[in-house]
Amino acid sequence: MDQTLINDLHQRVATAERQRDEAQQLLAIGRESAVLTAARVLELERLAAAINRAAAKSPFQALSRWVNFGPEADLLKRMRDAA
Numbered sequence: 001m002d003q004t005l006i007n008d009l010h011q012r013v014a015t016a017e018r019q020r021d022e023a024q025q026l027l028a029i030g031r032e033s034a035v036l037t038a039a040r041v042l043e044l045e046r047l048a049a050a051i052n053r054a055a056a057k058s059p060f061q062a063l064s065r066w067v068n069f070g071p072e073a074d075l076l077k078r079m080r081d082a083a
Contacts (some may be wrong), residue, residue, distance in 0.1 A: 022040050 050072045054061070067076050 044073065047075055 050070070051066070054066050054070060055063075058066075067073065
């Protein structure tokens with residue numbers, strides 16, 4: 001009877017350890033996706049700031065020209081290709 005109880009406890013511990021490992025993996029995935037989202041938001045904020053600076057500097061320049069040839073043209077092209 002004692003051996004049965006010990007085996008049951010070992011099995012429960014093994015199950016709990018597997019569940020803990022799965023939870024840690026899910027947490028790591030969640031953190032990674034949060035970091036990627038934050039990086040994307042930061043990139044968009046940087047783009048918006050650059051657009052505002054360019055508009056203040058040259059208010060009559062066509063936005064389409066700035067999008068194609070401005071300092072953030074590479075970023076905008078990557079965003080367009082990703083969409």
